[in-house]
Amino acid sequence: MSLPVVLFALVATVTAVSALGVVLARNVVRMAVWLLFTLVGVALLYFLLGAEFVGAAQLLVYVGGTLVLVVFGVMLTAQGPLRELRTRPADWAVAGVLGVALFGLLVTVSFRIAAPPPTDNPLPGPGPLGLSFLGVTEANPTGPVTGVPDGPPTPRTPVAYLLPFEVVSVHLLVVLVGAAYLARAKRRVRA
Amino acid sequence: MSELGLQPFMILSAFLFACGVVCVATKRNAVGVLMGVELILNAANVNLVAFARFSPTFRLDGQVFALLVVVLAAAEAAVALAIILNFYNNHATVDVDEADELKG
Amino acid sequence: MPDLWSDLLPYPWNVAAAGVVAAALLFGFVGVSTFFAIWAERKVSGRIQDRLGPTRVGPFGLLQSLADGIKLVSKEDHAPTAADRFLFKLAPYLAFCASFVGFLALPFGHGLVAKELNVAAFFVLAVLSSEVFGVVLAGYASASKWSLFGGVREAAQVVSYEVPRALCVVVPVCVAGTLNLNTIGTQQAGWFWNWNLFHDPFTFVAFFVFYICATASCKRAPFDLAEAESELVAGFHTEYSGIRWSYFFLAEYGSMFAVSGLAALLFLGGWHTGFLPAEATALLGFWGGNLLNVAVFVGKCWALVLVMMWMRWSLPRLRIDQVMMVCLHYFLPISCVLLVGVCLWVLLVPAGAAEVVRYGLAFGSVGFVLLMFASAFRAPPMSAPPGRLPGAWDGRPTPLGADASAKRG
Numbered sequence: 001m002s003l004p005v006v007l008f009a010l011v012a013t014v015t016a017v018s019a020l021g022v023v024l025a026r027n028v029v030r031m032a033v034w035l036l037f038t039l040v041g042v043a044l045l046y047f048l049l050g051a052e053f054v055g056a057a058q059l060l061v062y063v064g065g066t067l068v069l070v071v072f073g074v075m076l077t078a079q080g081p082l083r084e085l086r087t088r089p090a091d092w093a094v095a096g097v098l099g100v101a102l103f104g105l106l107v108t109v110s111f112r113i114a115a116p117p118p119t120d121n122p123l124p125g126p127g128p129l130g131l132s133f134l135g136v137t138e139a140n141p142t143g144p145v146t147g148v149p150d151g152p153p154t155p156r157t158p159v160a161y162l163l164p165f166e167v168v169s170v171h172l173l174v175v176l177v178g179a180a181y182l183a184r185a186k187r188r189v190r191a
Numbered sequence: 192m193s194e195l196g197l198q199p200f201m202i203l204s205a206f207l208f209a210c211g212v213v214c215v216a217t218k219r220n221a222v223g224v225l226m227g228v229e230l231i232l233n234a235a236n237v238n239l240v241a242f243a244r245f246s247p248t249f250r251l252d253g254q255v256f257a258l259l260v261v262v263l264a265a266a267e268a269a270v271a272l273a274i275i276l277n278f279y280n281n282h283a284t285v286d287v288d289e290a291d292e293l294k295g
Numbered sequence: 296m297p298d299l300w301s302d303l304l305p306y307p308w309n310v311a312a313a314g315v316v317a318a319a320l321l322f323g324f325v326g327v328s329t330f331f332a333i334w335a336e337r338k339v340s341g342r343i344q345d346r347l348g349p350t351r352v353g354p355f356g357l358l359q360s361l362a363d364g365i366k367l368v369s370k371e372d373h374a375p376t377a378a379d380r381f382l383f384k385l386a387p388y389l390a391f392c393a394s395f396v397g398f399l400a401l402p403f404g405h406g407l408v409a410k411e412l413n414v415a416a417f418f419v420l421a422v423l424s425s426e427v428f429g430v431v432l433a434g435y436a437s438a439s440k441w442s443l444f445g446g447v448r449e450a451a452q453v454v455s456y457e458v459p460r461a462l463c464v465v466v467p468v469c470v471a472g473t474l475n476l477n478t479i480g481t482q483q484a485g486w487f488w489n490w491n492l493f494h495d496p497f498t499f500v501a502f503f504v505f506y507i508c509a510t511a512s513c514k515r516a517p518f519d520l521a522e523a524e525s526e527l528v529a530g531f532h533t534e535y536s537g538i539r540w541s542y543f544f545l546a547e548y549g550s551m552f553a554v555s556g557l558a559a560l561l562f563l564g565g566w567h568t569g570f571l572p573a574e575a576t577a578l579l580g581f582w583g584g585n586l587l588n589v590a591v592f593v594g595k596c597w598a599l600v601l602v603m604m605w606m607r608w609s610l611p612r613l614r615i616d617q618v619m620m621v622c623l624h625y626f627l628p629i630s631c632v633l634l635v636g637v638c639l640w641v642l643l644v645p646a647g648a649a650e651v652v653r654y655g656l657a658f659g660s661v662g663f664v665l666l667m668f669a670s671a672f673r674a675p676p677m678s679a680p681p682g683r684l685p686g687a688w689d690g691r692p693t694p695l696g697a698d699a700s701a702k703r704g
Contacts (some may be wrong), residue, residue: 002307003306003307003310003311027379029379029382029432029435029436030379030381030382033382033385033432036389036428052412052413052414052418053413053414053417055418056412056414056417056418056421057417057421059418059421059422059424059425060417060420060421060424060461063421063424063425063428064421064424064425064427064428064454064457065424065454065457067428068427068428068431068450068453068454069454071428071431071432071435071450072431072447072450072451075435075443075446075447125413125414126413126414126417126474127473
């Protein structure tokens with residue numbers, strides 16, 4: 001048992017238990033709290049895997065942004081203190097069977113995959129990652145994982161991420177406008 | 192890190208995915224459904240970053256995809272919440288079973 | 296940090312020991328800082344309002360926080376009947392954890408950091424921004440309208456101020472070319488004109504914008520709408536008492552120190568005095584140099600925290616719509632302009648001109664600060680002729696009692 005294995009076991013248990021908590025919780029705010037622990041656990045997994053930038057992005061965007069937004073939504077749509085919506089037992093049965101079947105399928109597939117031999121080579125850090133969004137980095141950067149990679153970066157035309165980056169940026173702008181339009185203050189329509 | 196393989200991450204990801212699917216299927220609160228979707232996206236992200244770590248040809252791509260998924264998930268949550276708020280304004284409820292106006 | 300232990304312990308245990316020691320040291324730092332910051336807050340507020348502040352417990356009232364702490368610990372742990380008890384109890388710990396974890400990536404000296412991260416600046420921002428979750432939960436779980444209003448205000452405010460704050464962090468990061476706070480600190484070694492604050496006009500402005508946004512995201516006055524006692528009783532912590540309430544205070548002071556540390560590292564030269572030509576560890580040896588480094592860094596943190604207190608007791612509280620407008624109408628565009636400006640500056644301005652601007656800014660600022668100090672000593676003593684009100688009514692002294700008799704007449 002080495003340190004990464006122990007840490008993985010710890011973090012994975014916390015993540016899995018809180019994911020189960022999201023499913024089983026009745027109250028929406030409690031669901032959000034369990035989801036908070038799941039998201040933090042996933043961020044810790046990223047740190048464990050060495051993907052520090054993705055982990056920090058997960059914390060900033062998901063935990064600090066999305067989840068707060070979700071809780072905000074819960075508060076704006078709450079009809080009474082701690083009101084619950086019950087699920088029918090039939091729904092539970094169908095969903096449970098579906099979930100167990102999917103889990104079994106995915107686990108089987110994961111054992112079928114020929115896992116490549118693990119390396120101790122650290123993942124590329126924020127520098128290569130940022131440059132790849134400009135489409136100017138190597139396919140498989142090695143060497144220093146911080147800052148700007150040394151040596152001239154080679155252009156990588158076939159799979160440069162400049163276009164996806166721009167598409168995502170424009171998409172975010174559209175989403176911003178759309179969300180503001182949808183959620184603008186309106187008088188409630190009374191039936 | 193060397194004795195920790197790809198499989199544990201994939202199994203955890205599968206578990207998160209299954210939890211997300213069950214959550215989407217069983218929750219009647221629209222915000223709960225949204226949280227299930229977030230779980231599913233996180234399951235996919237765990238896999239992507241694990242692939243980036245363990246596959247020599249996927250080292251950058253996995254992280255880039257994970258970042259794009261995080262950003263798009265935030266956008267998706269914003270739009271979904273806007274729709275939910277609109278729905279709540281019109282129907283005074285967030286029960287997804289009530290959203291059946293288009294039913295023939 | 297694990298390197299220091301690798302001589303004493305084998306592989307997995309040196310990492311574990313380093314982790315435990317780092318956590319204990321940081322917890323001690325946060326605790327002791329909060330202990331004295333609460334005392335300082337009360338002293339500063341007292342002096343600004345022409346009072347003495349705490350004087351009874353210990354010399355100059357220094358042990359006042361200890362007495363308060365004993366009182367808080369021995370208080371009844373109380374929760375409202377309608378509250379969601381699990382979330383009510385969880386919320387203060389969430390808030391405290393978030394502000395505490397931010398210290399993990401803050402270097403206190405050259406390489407003196409609990410965990411050196413390549414994305415440290417980003418990480419600190421990310422962790423500090425999740426403190427709001429504890430506050431929102433506290434507001435919700437208290438089942439009280441005041442608390443809920445406080446929580447929702449806090450959520451809206453912090454999520455908005457996060458954006459200009461993050462953009463202002465990116466400005467010195469653009470100059471440094473890395474997110475690693477240790478590297479950013481090391482780059483500013485030497486004389487004070489090497490500090491990022493004086494690098495160009497954009498970083499100079501970015502420091503002030505960052506500091507104001509950081510004050511707002513620590514929910515400090517004049518932005519403390521989440522606990523505006525004149526309208527919301529005590530906001531999100533209305534229903535809290537005893538030790539849980541004090542965890543909110545630990546979280547607030549912890550995040551004040553964390554953002555001050557971040558500001559010091561990004562803009563104010565980190566652990567460098569600014570008056571030594573090289574890294575202190577190179578001049579004084581490892582331990583001596585690092586002792587000086589830590590003292591300088593903690594001193595800079597304290598100076599910034601004291602300015603926050605000064606602002607709190609000098610400025611009136613904004614309204615919530617003003618708070619949001621200040622962020623969205625002013626700070627957001629300003630920080631975007633700063634970001635674009637600093638990129639253009641780094642790319643386009645020739646080195647000679649940049650150096651001239653750097654020295655100009657550095658010596659100009661130092662001269663300005665010295666002038667301010669001098670003017671404080673030159674100011675005439677505030678005295679009023681007998682029968683007149685002292686202080687601000689300088690030009691036209693008001694006779695005592697004239698106001699009252701005028702009204703009566």
